[in-house]
Amino acid sequence: MRVALIVLALALAAGTARAYPQLQFTTGATRCGECHVTPDGGGLLTDYGRDEAGDTLSGRGDGRLLHGAWTPPDWLQLGGDLRGALGGKQLDGEAAELLAFPMQADLYGRVAVGPVSINLTVGGNGAARGRNADAPITSYLVSREHFVAFHQEDAPWSVRAGRFYPTLGLRTHDHTAYVRRHLDMYLLEEPYALEGEYTRGRWQAFGSAFIGNPVPELAAGDRASGAAASLERLLDDGAVAGHARAAFGPEDRRYLVGAVGKRWLAGPQLLVLAEVDVQRQRLATGFVRYQLVGYLGVTRPFLPGYLIGAALQRYAPDVTFGGTTRNALELNLQAFPWAHTELHLLTRAEATGGDTTHPNLLALLQLHYYL
Amino acid sequence: MSLSPRSRLALGFVAALAACDDASDRPADWGYVYPAIVEPSCATALCHSKTAARAAVDLSTSASAYAVLVGRVCGAPPLPGDPIGNFVRPGHPESSRLMYLLRGDRTTVMPPDAPLPDGEIAVIERWILEGASCE
Numbered sequence: 492m493r494v495a496l497i498v499l500a501l502a503l504a505a506g507t508a509r510a511y512p513q514l515q516f517t518t519g520a521t522r523c524g525e526c527h528v529t530p531d532g533g534g535l536l537t538d539y540g541r542d543e544a545g546d547t548l549s550g551r552g553d554g555r556l557l558h559g560a561w562t563p564p565d566w567l568q569l570g571g572d573l574r575g576a577l578g579g580k581q582l583d584g585e586a587a588e589l590l591a592f593p594m595q596a597d598l599y600g601r602v603a604v605g606p607v608s609i610n611l612t613v614g615g616n617g618a619a620r621g622r623n624a625d626a627p628i629t630s631y632l633v634s635r636e637h638f639v640a641f642h643q644e645d646a647p648w649s650v651r652a653g654r655f656y657p658t659l660g661l662r663t664h665d666h667t668a669y670v671r672r673h674l675d676m677y678l679l680e681e682p683y684a685l686e687g688e689y690t691r692g693r694w695q696a697f698g699s700a701f702i703g704n705p706v707p708e709l710a711a712g713d714r715a716s717g718a719a720a721s722l723e724r725l726l727d728d729g730a731v732a733g734h735a736r737a738a739f740g741p742e743d744r745r746y747l748v749g750a751v752g753k754r755w756l757a758g759p760q761l762l763v764l765a766e767v768d769v770q771r772q773r774l775a776t777g778f779v780r781y782q783l784v785g786y787l788g789v790t791r792p793f794l795p796g797y798l799i800g801a802a803l804q805r806y807a808p809d810v811t812f813g814g815t816t817r818n819a820l821e822l823n824l825q826a827f828p829w830a831h832t833e834l835h836l837l838t839r840a841e842a843t844g845g846d847t848t849h850p851n852l853l854a855l856l857q858l859h860y861y862l
Numbered sequence: 863m864s865l866s867p868r869s870r871l872a873l874g875f876v877a878a879l880a881a882c883d884d885a886s887d888r889p890a891d892w893g894y895v896y897p898a899i900v901e902p903s904c905a906t907a908l909c910h911s912k913t914a915a916r917a918a919v920d921l922s923t924s925a926s927a928y929a930v931l932v933g934r935v936c937g938a939p940p941l942p943g944d945p946i947g948n949f950v951r952p953g954h955p956e957s958s959r960l961m962y963l964l965r966g967d968r969t970t971v972m973p974p975d976a977p978l979p980d981g982e983i984a985v986i987e988r989w990i991l992e993g994a995s996c997e
Contacts, residue, residue, distance in 0.1 A: 582977055585966060616908075667975075679907035714922075742897035742924060776893035809898070813882030814981035844979030851977070 516755040531658040545830035550795035552830030568601040571862035584849030606643040657699035657719040669806040693725040715740035729754035783807040796827040833859035885984035936996035952994035
């Protein structure tokens with residue numbers, strides 16, 4: 492077996508400032524905005540989120556910034572994510588490759604004055620398989636998100652404008668998940684957007700308009716512009732959501748509708764997460780095709796600070812075109828042994844085009860530290 | 863027995879799913895190959911976007927991708943000799959480097975994280991075989 496050491500930078504599974512939907516309902520939180528400063532989740536944690544991360548999730552350590560060694564003033568919040576990974580992959584029955592790479596190095600800052608806040612992430616930009624010799628210095632740094640938000644305390648609504656993903660779907664931190672990879676939420680595909688959020692009782696609605704890639708040097712995502720909407724309703728033991736998006740680019744027009752279901756089964760202590768999306772893509776030539784993306788996963792917390800889960804994923808880029816569908820089976824083991832730390836073992840077998848005899852195999856141990 | 867409109871719609875959807883076309887049912891033209899296969903699979907931010915342009919290959923727009931792969935601007939006459947990089951030799955998929963990359967034949971497979979399914983590779987092969995025009 493040929494074993495090659497590949498050093499990549501932030502290439503394979505770098506999480507963006509996104510959340511862990513597995514922690515909704517399995518901890519004390521029912522909405523993403525309870526633990527994160529943005530209502531759609533991800534990125535900076537609230538004080539409650541830090542307490543939950545330290546006390547409930549890990550059960551050990553101090554979840555506050557710098558383990559409580561320094562408390563920033565009320566108007567300032569800081570945080571960050573550092574990730575590295577070790578593992579291996581084997582594609583289509585070929586020789587396996589050993590992987591070792593830094594995955595993510597992002598710092599987050601939020602300055603709030605009254606209801607107005609400025610939110611910024613700064614981090615290293617990936618360079619899979621090397622960087623061009625004449626690459627500008629700016630290509631080494633990237634700001635995945637930067638936006639201005641307005642939210643009055645206790646008000647049921649908020650609004651923000653800047654660079655971020657419009658709120659849609661499961662919003663997992665794994666950018667290789669089909670519901671992100673194939674729905675324009677892959678790495679650095681954040682567009683510039685204006686988004687409003689409204690929460691009333693069990694309902695939460697998001698509406699956004701976005702423009703793609705106004706600043707190519709920032710690798711600002713999809714080249715399409717459009718609008719998206721999402722509506723979620725909390726249930727007694729979970730949530731259901733529906734969403735839609737229209738995106739218009741130079742090469743095509745895409746119309747997406749989808750649904751998300753989350754159900755916490757208290758008896759067996761299982762969280763079920765599901766998403767299904769259907770997208771109509773009309774090419775500039777007039778050709779029309781339909782795409783299907785699906786995710787079905789279960790997660791079970793066990794012992795203090797451990798999660799084990801499995802997921803099935805399916806992506807059909809063209810539902811009537813045989814031999815193009817991707818199916819994946821994924822197993823995850825996540826450990827949060829101390830506050831600020833996570834070990835995540837991800838294993839995935841993917842069958843491309845219906846060929847299950849030589850699946851693409853991936854095993855990745857991620858080491859994660861958050862500030 | 864008559865079916866309700868909802869049942870007919872569901873059955874129609876299932877029938878549509880079951881009606882599997884193959885590569886010969888897809889247009890082997892650049893207007894399909896680029897937006898349906900190349901752009902979503904290859905022009906990702908860290909690979910062949912305008913900013914990243916790994917290996918000096920910018921596939922971020924239909925025009926730039928065609929120029930890089932075929933070695934000439936769409937509409938311009940072919941240049942003498944093989945295109946730079948020899949990615950596509952119109953009419954000759956068997957000697958086009960792109961086909962070797964997509965199949966991982968004696969080289970690193972592209973895309974390296976998610977190789978294309980055979981059906982999509984077959985469409986690209988037919989596009990090259992039929993002259994690799996930019997129409």
